[in-house]
Amino acid sequence: MESTIRQSIAAALAEDLGHGDVTSNALIAAEARCKTRLIAKQDGVLSGMTVFHGVFEVTNSQVTGLQGLSDGDTVKNGDVIASFSGNTRAVLSAERTALNFLQHLSGIATVTRSFVDAVGDLPCRLCDTRKTTPLLRTLEKTAVRHGGGTNHRHNLADG
Secondary structure (H helix, E strand, C coil): CCHHHHHHHHHHHHHHHCCCCHHHHHHCCCCCEEEEEEECCCCEECCCHHHHHHHHHHCCCCCEEEEECCCCCEECCCCEEEEEEEEHHHHHHHHHHHHHHHHHHHHHHHHHHHHHHHHCCCCCCCECCCCCCCCCHHHHHHHHHHCCCECCCCCCCCC
């Protein structure tokens, strides 16, 4: 996993978890395991699976049997995006952060795809800008590519 992605994940988890998940720690045995299925709630284009998986890796969720779709895949309402087993406490502590990344990036990919489809066969391409969320530029520009768009420049020193 790329170091910038790992840093983004660590910062997001630190913000969300604080001193830990007190509810899960109080109610769930440390060795408990769970089975998880992530199901699409609307049609779209998937982006952020690397970050999604990375969140569970960083939290040492002991994920096994991971199966799922890939970035750039089209999903329909009801599709299973991913399934896996893991340590229940760790999965519950990480799931909101993992979903936030996946939803945000998939939203960018989905909207990008709608504009790419609208342009159709015209002799042009859809390009992004540097107007991104601070510290998420690389992830958001990747989401644009997953949606079929093209990256313009990454920072002021480029192109």
